[in-house]
Amino acid sequence: MTKQPEVERTPQQRCVRCGSPILAAVTVPVHDSRPTASRRVTDTVCPTCDRHHPAPEVQGVIAYFTLNERVTDYEVEGAGQVLAEWARYVVAHPPTYTSDDLDDEIEAWGRGEM
Numbered sequence: 001m002t003k004q005p006e007v008e009r010t011p012q013q014r015c016v017r018c019g020s021p022i023l024a025a026v027t028v029p030v031h032d033s034r035p036t037a038s039r040r041v042t043d044t045v046c047p048t049c050d051r052h053h054p055a056p057e058v059q060g061v062i063a064y065f066t067l068n069e070r071v072t073d074y075e076v077e078g079a080g081q082v083l084a085e086w087a088r089y090v091v092a093h094p095p096t097y098t099s100d101d102l103d104d105e106i107e108a109w110g111r112g113e114m
């Protein structure tokens with residue numbers, strides 16, 4: 001079963017680390033050690049927390065959206081390229097937390113616990 005990464009360009013989501021609006025979110029399928037278990041994880045790019053991220057793919061997303069603060073539909077092709085490169089990076093280096101963890105953190109943040 002192969003599922004393509006799902007990239008959100010303007011997610012309504014905030015950074016779970018600092019609460020800033022994030023630049024983009026990508027959800028990718030990952031496979032853990034159990035062969036039948038396939039799950040999906042979501043990673044995000046935050047302009048504050050990921051400012052010094054070592055991956056050039058993450059820096060590419062930040063650089064693109066810094067230069068093109070309001071990406072129009074006409075420019076979406078360029079954004080699609082940096083987001084696709086980042087999605088491939090996330091597939092190769094999936095975040096250690098799961099989507100469930102992220103949901104829990106968002107709920108905790110919403111309750112003012114973070």
Ligand SMILES: [Zn+2]
Binds near residue numbers: 017
């Ligand atoms: Zn952040």
